[in-house]
Amino acid sequence: MNAFFKTMNELQHESSPYLLQHANNPIHWKAWNDTTLATAKTENKLMIVSIGYSACHWCHVMEHESFEDNEVAQVMNAGFIAVKVDREERPDVDAIYMKAVQLMTGHGGWPLNVVCLPDGRPVWGGTYFKKDNWIDILNQLYNLYQSNPAKVTEYAEKLHEGISFLGIVNHTNANPEEQDPAHIKALIEKWSKSFDWEFGGYARAPKFMMPNNYLFLQRFGYQTSSKDLLDFVDLTLTRMAYGGLFDVLGGGFSRYSVDMRWHVPHFEKMLYDNGQLMSLYAEAYKRTQSPLYKEVIEKTMDFVQRELLNPDGGFYSALDADSINPKQQLEEGAYYVWQKETLQQLLQSDFDIFSTLFNINDFGYWEHDNYVLIQSQSLENIADQFGLTVAELAHKKQQWERLLFQEQLKRPKPRLDDKSLTSWNAIMLKGCIDAYNAIGNKDYLKLAQDNASFIIQRLWSDEGHLWHTYKNGQSTIIGFLEDYAFTIDAFIALYQTTLEESYLYHAKQLTDYCFDHFYDETQQFFLFKAKNTSALIAEHYEIEDNVIPSSNSVMAGNLFTLGILFHNSHYEKTAMQMLNHVIPNIDYGSAFSNWLNLWMNLSTDNKELAVCGSDALSMIQLINQNYLPHVIVAGSTTASDIPFLQNRFDDNDTLFYICENKNCQLPVNTITTALNELAIK
Known part of the structure; x- marks a missing residue:
């Protein structure tokens, strides 16, 4: 790439691994900041806001096909201000433009690409585009803005109204009778129609893990003595642990599977998934004492300590889906997959048993002669087939996994996203605490306490606010509600485990900061972005639970607990106001599972x-x-x-x-x- 392009591409000055991946593109990328937004207004140019993250496979594909291409660069550079955004660094920006794309197209995802007026209001958007389609769309939008800017502005105004409307919380209140947790049962009955009773999870693909869904379903099943619900939770956790989605060799879960069987994932491993799954498997282990759940906890904690721990006691964000294959090309899953001939050479006389256990057959086949290791039968069944005791087979399994793991270590590792996000660190901190409580390994407690020190020392400013991200000794970007909510939750849990009251007082201090800087008295919810920071085109209140619970549901749970411990009626009243606004709006339980968990706190069991x-x-x-x-x-x-x-x-x-x-x-x-x-x- 020539020196001119490198000078015009400003991402070389950023610290985000995702932005740095694009620093050598011929696009004149700028980062999202006040200077960039002012430039768009001054030059009266449409903005292209392109959002992704470092471990995103299809983000890499679009970069290779379009953003590394000089023809695409000529179109983007001539007519637009091009802005690259790391969604993990700027979840506030991502949330607003995701709403816009969902309004326009009915779906969303990453990469997320939006074209906006110079003031940031979107006029068009979508996800992944092939090169020719991308060029054609941009040319049409450029020509329309030049010939009829009023028409473009009119559409942007209507879309902006829709985005702003989505940010308004429905203020219908649950009446006293509707607040009875007995009403949850009807929501569960509706929800259960989507359960996959063969492989667990939901009967659709792609298949996301949704850990908070199963934390709640397990609790509800336990408190209502629902054997069916508990069986479904155990089916799901067992099938997820059997491999494919779960790395049975090196530990840790990928983000989701593309099929119904939890078999072939997009191979990126995210800190937030693994932190939540530690909590889920820890709670399930307490309930069942399942050796499989304990194995998952131990392998995943080994993975986190080996691959995601920074020298300061913080956790890195993610491992990429792509890694270098034997042809020296980046390929999705190259680090994790196996070919039959390789396994036969490594396992020798044990191959037949191994291939039955891990399905080196049609069930475990992926593509291009590659297999993704996945178990489909219990150890008891396999041992019986080969005349072994379960203990003998379990010992062999451990030996095979160690052998293949050592072989795997010879391969080029997936790329690491080495920034540390406050919210995700707090999620993993909580996972470490829960893992310690479940199986008693003191290393996990130390990991949690070291991480708490990292958050306090590196991510909590002298002015009282949290930072959102940390890398290379620098803490940057003012924290969002998710950073406070998950940190408060983790500090409460750390107090409940160690009885060190400083953690509880830290939680209270951060809670009071949230009331001062995030709480909206009119909406009676917390804003996602602090009131004293630069405004976006619309306010955002994160209400619905997703792969990660919503920051408002986590805050409501925090307020409920702190209200009891500190006899603080304001905390309790606020938590109940939030819950009572949400209850009438719950249609589908999976999108409100953390709210349902809070609702269960009103049960007479509590x-x-x-x-x-x-x-x-x-x-x-x-x-x-x-x-x-x-x-x-x-x-x-x-x-x-x-x-x-x-x-x-x-x-x-x-x-x-x-x-x-x-x-x-x-x-x-x-x-x-x-x-x-x-x-x-």
Whole structure:
């Protein structure tokens, strides 16, 4: 690429791995910032806003086909201001333009490409485009804007109205009868019609994991003694763990599978998925003591520590789907797939058993003579077929996995997105805590505490706000609501595990900051973007839960818990206002699963537990090993000023206080009695 293009492409000055991937394109890319937006207005040029992320396969395809092409560059450079956005760095920008594309086309995804007026209002958009189609569309839009700008502006105004309308929350309130969690059952019955009873998950492809859906369904199934629901959750978790989507060799989950069987993923591994799945499998392990779930936790934690841990105690964001193949070309999944001949050479006489276990057959075949390892039968069934004990087969499986993993390490690794995002770090922090509580590995607790220190020291400014992203010793971009919501949630969980009250006070401090800078009194929800930062073309309130729970649902849950622990009626009132606005709008449960989880807190099953005394920490550790989704836990080893714990410490005994709806029973002094009292009756 000549020096002129390199000078005109401003992405070389950015730190985002995704933006840097485009720094050598012949496009005159600019980053999203106030200077770029002012330039578009000054030059009166349409803007192309192109949004993606570093691990996105189809983003790479469009880059290779179009953004590396000089013919495309001539069109884009001559008539437009071209802006590249890393959706992970700027989820606020992504959310607004995703709404626009969904209004225009009925669907969305990445890469996300939008053409906007110079003031940022969109006029056209879509996702992936082939080169010729892309050039044709841009030429048409350029010519229309030159010949009839009023028509383009009129369309932008109508679309802007639609985007702004989507940002308004329906303020219908649930009446007292509608607030009864018994109404959740009808939502579950409707939801369950989409369940896949053969492979788990939903009966459609592509297949996303949606961890929060199963955290809720597991809780609801447990509290209502629904064997069918619990069976479905276990079917889903087992099938996901069997491989393909889950990397049985190196650990960690890919983002989604393209088929119904959880077999062939888009091979990118995202921190947020793996953090949430740690929490999900940890809770499921507490309930079932399944060795498979424990194996998933341990392998995934090994993966995170090996591949995603930075020297400061933070976590990197993602591994790419693409890696270098034997032909020295970037290819999706090249690091993970196997050919039959290679496996035969490596496994020798064990190949027949291995190929039955991991389906080196039509079931496990992908494409181009490649197989993606996937288990479809239990170890018990396979062992029986080959006259082995389950222990013997399990031992062989471990040996095979170690052998292939060592062979895999000889391959070029997928590219790493080495920025650290506050929200995603907090999600993984929570996953580490939950994994520690479930299986007791102290390394996981240390990982969580080190990560908490990283967030406090590197991502929490002296002015009181959180930063959103960190790389190369620099923290940048003012934090969004998701950064606060997930950090508060993680700090509450870290307090509930360690009883170190500083974490709880940190959570409260961040909560109060959110009220000052994000809360909208009119809408009675929290804005996604802080009020004191540069405005976008419309306000955004993140309400619906998706692959990641919505920041408002997480904040509402935080307020509910902190309201109880600090006896703060304002927190509790706000949480209930938010929930009561959402309840009448819940049509399909999967899009509101974290709200449903909060709604379950109004169940008569829900309890609070305070453990106070010199042995409180060891007792809390035992309590946390149990599956108790309906219990809010707190405790102290000394006298505490936390309102929920005040006047409950006894120098001579460790006491368990069980409360329900602000009414507490007389304390008991044995953990067995406490657990019996907490059990679902």
